[in-house]
Amino acid sequence: MSKPDKRQEIMHxxxxxxxxxxxxxxxxxxxxxxxxxxxGTIYCYFESRDVLIRELYHDIEGRINAQIEEGAAASxxxxxxxxLVCSVLLNYFIDHPLEFRYVEQFHNSPYGTEHRxxxxxxxxxxxxxCRDLFLLGISEGVIKDLPLVVLYAMTFGPLVILARDHIxxxxxxxxxxxxxxxxxxxxxxxx
Amino acid sequence: MSKPDKRQEIMHxxxxxxxxxxxxxxxxxxxxxxxxxxxGTIYCYFESRDVLIRELYHDIEGRINAQIEEGAAASxxxxxxxxLVCSVLLNYFIDHPLEFRYVEQFHNSPYGTEHRxxxxxxxxxxxxxCRDLFLLGISEGVIKDLPLVVLYAMTFGPLVILARDHIxxxxxxxxxxxxxxxxxxxxxxxx
Amino acid sequence: MSKPDKRQEIMHxxxxxxxxxxxxxxxxxxxxxxxxxxxGTIYCYFESRDVLIRELYHDIEGRINAQIEEGAAASxxxxxxxxLVCSVLLNYFIDHPLEFRYVEQFHNSPYGTEHRxxxxxxxxxxxxxCRDLFLLGISEGVIKDLPLVVLYAMTFGPLVILARDHIxxxxxxxxxxxxxxxxxxxxxxxx
Amino acid sequence: MSKPDKRQEIMHxxxxxxxxxxxxxxxxxxxxxxxxxxxGTIYCYFESRDVLIRELYHDIEGRINAQIEEGAAASxxxxxxxxLVCSVLLNYFIDHPLEFRYVEQFHNSPYGTEHRxxxxxxxxxxxxxCRDLFLLGISEGVIKDLPLVVLYAMTFGPLVILARDHIxxxxxxxxxxxxxxxxxxxxxxxx
DNA sequence: CATGAATGAGACTTCATTCAT
DNA sequence: AATGAATGAAGTCTCATTCAT
Numbered sequence: 001m002s003k004p005d006k007r008q009e010i011m012h013x014x015x016x017x018x019x020x021x022x023x024x025x026x027x028x029x030x031x032x033x034x035x036x037x038x039x040g041t042i043y044c045y046f047e048s049r050d051v052l053i054r055e056l057y058h059d060i061e062g063r064i065n066a067q068i069e070e071g072a073a074a075s076x077x078x079x080x081x082x083x084l085v086c087s088v089l090l091n092y093f094i095d096h097p098l099e100f101r102y103v104e105q106f107h108n109s110p111y112g113t114e115h116r117x118x119x120x121x122x123x124x125x126x127x128x129x130c131r132d133l134f135l136l137g138i139s140e141g142v143i144k145d146l147p148l149v150v151l152y153a154m155t156f157g158p159l160v161i162l163a164r165d166h167i168x169x170x171x172x173x174x175x176x177x178x179x180x181x182x183x184x185x186x187x188x189x190x191x
Numbered sequence: 192m193s194k195p196d197k198r199q200e201i202m203h204x205x206x207x208x209x210x211x212x213x214x215x216x217x218x219x220x221x222x223x224x225x226x227x228x229x230x231g232t233i234y235c236y237f238e239s240r241d242v243l244i245r246e247l248y249h250d251i252e253g254r255i256n257a258q259i260e261e262g263a264a265a266s267x268x269x270x271x272x273x274x275l276v277c278s279v280l281l282n283y284f285i286d287h288p289l290e291f292r293y294v295e296q297f298h299n300s301p302y303g304t305e306h307r308x309x310x311x312x313x314x315x316x317x318x319x320x321c322r323d324l325f326l327l328g329i330s331e332g333v334i335k336d337l338p339l340v341v342l343y344a345m346t347f348g349p350l351v352i353l354a355r356d357h358i359x360x361x362x363x364x365x366x367x368x369x370x371x372x373x374x375x376x377x378x379x380x381x382x
Numbered sequence: 383m384s385k386p387d388k389r390q391e392i393m394h395x396x397x398x399x400x401x402x403x404x405x406x407x408x409x410x411x412x413x414x415x416x417x418x419x420x421x422g423t424i425y426c427y428f429e430s431r432d433v434l435i436r437e438l439y440h441d442i443e444g445r446i447n448a449q450i451e452e453g454a455a456a457s458x459x460x461x462x463x464x465x466l467v468c469s470v471l472l473n474y475f476i477d478h479p480l481e482f483r484y485v486e487q488f489h490n491s492p493y494g495t496e497h498r499x500x501x502x503x504x505x506x507x508x509x510x511x512c513r514d515l516f517l518l519g520i521s522e523g524v525i526k527d528l529p530l531v532v533l534y535a536m537t538f539g540p541l542v543i544l545a546r547d548h549i550x551x552x553x554x555x556x557x558x559x560x561x562x563x564x565x566x567x568x569x570x571x572x573x
Numbered sequence: 574m575s576k577p578d579k580r581q582e583i584m585h586x587x588x589x590x591x592x593x594x595x596x597x598x599x600x601x602x603x604x605x606x607x608x609x610x611x612x613g614t615i616y617c618y619f620e621s622r623d624v625l626i627r628e629l630y631h632d633i634e635g636r637i638n639a640q641i642e643e644g645a646a647a648s649x650x651x652x653x654x655x656x657l658v659c660s661v662l663l664n665y666f667i668d669h670p671l672e673f674r675y676v677e678q679f680h681n682s683p684y685g686t687e688h689r690x691x692x693x694x695x696x697x698x699x700x701x702x703c704r705d706l707f708l709l710g711i712s713e714g715v716i717k718d719l720p721l722v723v724l725y726a727m728t729f730g731p732l733v734i735l736a737r738d739h740i741x742x743x744x745x746x747x748x749x750x751x752x753x754x755x756x757x758x759x760x761x762x763x764x
Numbered sequence: 765c766a767t768g769a770a771t772g773a774g775a776c777t778t779c780a781t782t783c784a785t
Numbered sequence: 786a787a788t789g790a791a792t793g794a795a796g797t798c799t800c801a802t803t804c805a806t
Contacts, residue, residue: 006790006791021301022300022301023215024214024215025301027774027775027776028775028776028777029774029775029776037791037792038791038792038793039776039777039792039793039794040777040778040779040791040792040793040794041790041791041792041793043776043777043778044789044790044791048776048777049775049776049777104299105299105300107299108295108296108298108299108300109213109296109299110212110213110216113359116359116361144371144375146368146371146372146375147362147368149353149356149361149362150349150353150362150368150371150372150375152352153348153349153352153353153356153372154349154372154375154376154379156348156352157344157347157348157349157350157351157352157353158341158344158345158348158349158379159348160348160352161343161344161347161348161351162340162341162344162348165340165344168304168307170307170340171338171340171341177337177338177341180335180337180341181337181341181344181345184335184337184341184345184379184380185345185379187378187379187381188345188349188375188376188378188379189375190378197765197766218799218800218801219800219801219802220768220800220801223768228766228767229766229767229768230767230768230769230800230801230802231766231767231768231769231802231803231804232765232766232767232768234801234802234803235765235766239801239802240800240801240802388786388787403683404682404683405597406596406597407683409778409779409780410779410780410781411779411780411789414789419787419788420787420788420789421779421780421781421788421789421790422781422782422783422787422788422789422790423786423787423788423789425780425781425782426786426787430780430781431779431780431781486681487681487682489681490677490678490680490681490682491595491678491681492594492595492598495741498741498743526753526757528750528753528754528757529744529750531735531738531743531744532731532735532744532750532753532754532757534734535730535731535734535735535738535754536731536754536757536758536761538730538734539726539729539730539731539732539733539734539735540723540726540727540730540731540761541730542730542734543725543726543729543730543733544722544723544726544730547722547726550686550689552689552722553720553722553723559719559720559723562717562719562723563719563723563726563727566717566719566723566727566761566762567727567761569760569761569763570727570731570757570758570760570761571757572760579769579770600795600796600797601796601797601798602795602796602797610770610771611770611771611772612771612772612773612797612798613770613771613772613773613798613799613800614769614770614771614772615798616797616798616799617768617769617770621797621798622796622797622798
């Protein structure tokens with residue numbers, strides 16, 4: 001109980017501070033004190049700052065993917081599954097603004113570049129869950145026959161920007177607007 | 192000629208190094224030597240590192256907006272203007288990968304947050320040029336009646352992601368594919 | 383049996399690691415794990431790291447002196463006793479390279495300085511066993527009438543260097559060569 | 574004037590503190606303040622602490638070798654050259670106790686091990702100057718036909734120990750005693 | 765304007781030691 | 786006696802910035 005507790009405290013503190021102050025605005029000492037532990041304690045759980053940052057990303061990525069899969073797995077009509085995936089994802093971002101900001105920063109940093117390079121070789125499947133959804137749609141002729149990467153971009157590109165704008169207060173995404181947004185995304189990918 | 196020269200050298204060196212190595216992977220000394228000037232010289236032109244970073248962003252943003260305006264200003268049918276704006280923007284990113292990476296990093300960092308905050312109060316116009324395009328489209332009933340922010344996201348969200356994927360080698364965006372992508376974006380915003 | 387066992391394990395691990403990696407290249411945690419005990423356990427047997435280091439030295443010094451005494455005590459002609467002392471000592475170093483390296487490092491460190499300072503006041507005995515041998519030799523007129531310290535240096539100086547060179551692989555000291563070396567040492571001290 | 578000045582100040586301070594307090598008893602900050610410079614300044618002249626330590630050794634080694642060569646080069650009878658080399662070396666140590674202590678510690682530390690390893694491959698010639706002296710003596714039949722390493726040990730082993738003892742106050746090496754010591758050393762190596 | 769040596773605050777990390785279990 | 790998670794002081798090194806030249 002005390003071991004995972006402290007590890008969790010540290011990860012939570014790191015998420016908070018790194019998301020809010022940027023990857024280079026939060027010294028280890030600050031993370032430690034925010035987590036209620038001594039500076040050295042972090043190194044009982046994470047080999048280095050880099051490892052902490054990567055492990056934290058991996059954690060969040062896992063949770064997000066779990067959400068997406070949840071929607072993508074359902075065996076319902078493609079259109080509905082698409083809706084589900086998008087709304088689940090968008091709502092997750094809205095509900096977890098810190099995780100969202102963390103992930104965004106991670107992607108647009110040398111960590112993200114390295115992370116992608118690794119995926120190219122070792123496979124990983126961040127958006128893997130949607131693969132089947134899109135492939136099926138293409139084969140059924142309801143989705144445009146475009147490279148998967150493009151379909152991902154058409155779908156998640158707008159959602160990510162809107163999540164950010166919502167978090168920053170540029171729009172208020174309510175239930176109705178979210179529905180209309182997802183419809184628009186569908187228009188983008190549907191044949 | 193020699194004064195603005197040095198300033199340009201510095202900005203160019205900063206763009207190179209900051210884009211490639213991340214905002215925190217390029218010390219001032221490295222930027223200076225890459226620019227062929229002494230460390231102290233940078234401070235003759237920029238008050239501080241932060242100012243350099245922001246000024247560099249401002250420069251790039253200006254050039255990108257100029258490109259967009261170029262496409263948006265033409266008094267041709269909305270559909271064509273939309274095409275023009277998108278292709279001009281996407282091609283600019285593809286042709287200027289360092290500027291693209293720089294801007295992406297800027298946005299997803301405390302600088303970006305602050306920058307947006309400033310915009311809320313004052314003005315900005317990053318996507319301003321498109322404002323009229325979309326407003327006109329809405330009033331003519333050819334574009335969905337959604338908040339401008341959403342329309343921006345529907346349009347630029349996919350483009351930005353695809354530019355990044357192209358730069359990183361995940362897709363190869365040729366003329367044909369770019370056309371199809373822009374068509375898909377149009378599907379997303381059109382009524 | 384289990385208590386002294388653990389103490390021995392710790393001293394053995396400390397000897398290994400401190401000799402090989404230097405006095406500052408072996409953290410307590412490493413010594414502990416090498417000894418198969420927990421970090422805190424060391425402090426059940428040794429008050430501090432310094433105490434461990436000094437106690438370990440004291441142990442080794444005792445064993446080496448025992449060897450020397452063994453040779454020095456024999457009531458045989460001086461020349462033979464000298465031979466015995468030297469060969470016993472040199473062979474001990476060759477057979478116990480870790481102890482040798484440990485002792486060398488100890489001497490050439492602040493520990494050694496402090497150790498000598500203590501000896502100045504209290505006692506010494508490191509080469510004490512040879513005292514009688516040399517004193518007898520002087521009085522019998524077979525050994526040069528030089529200060530004991532000088533005679534020690536003439537005898538042990540070469541041996542120590544050659545032990546180190548042998549351990550590091552710069553020479554191979556076989557039986558014959560050892561004999562010739564000891565003869566040379568004798569030439570140095572004999573009248 | 575100011576550049577080499579500061580570098581010298583740093584090396585001098587490092588020699589003082591490292592020799593007196595041990596290689597691990599003198600933090601960079603202390604060396605810096607002892608040298609009258611800021612902590613960071615050391616890194617303008619030395620890449621790292623390790624580099625400083627090695628460079629300092631290299632410096633001292635050079636000065637000592639210069640002294641030895643001075644004695645060894647003279648084209649006088651072997652016996653006299655031997656005397657000259659030994660007395661020059663012993664006096665240098667006595668006159669420069671800090672350098673002596675520094676060198677001793679260096680040799681008996683991982684730095685020294687590494688240094689010797691390098692020499693084995695790349696040649697370096699610490700005691701090279703004496704090589705000819707001993708080789709000539711062997712060929713002329715006035716010096717024992719022993720490996721050079723052994724002859725070095727017979728000669729320098731006692732001198733090093735006595736230098737240390739003198740510095741620590743265990744003996745007082747005056748002109749007369751030094752002569753007698755060198756005579757004894759000669760007895761060790763002469764045929 | 766330009767220089768670049770110098771600064772020193774502050775970052776990351778290590779590790780001897782403690783103490784509740 | 787034994788454990789090992791936790792501590793936090795201290796160490797090395799980086800780097801934005803300054804200032805005398």
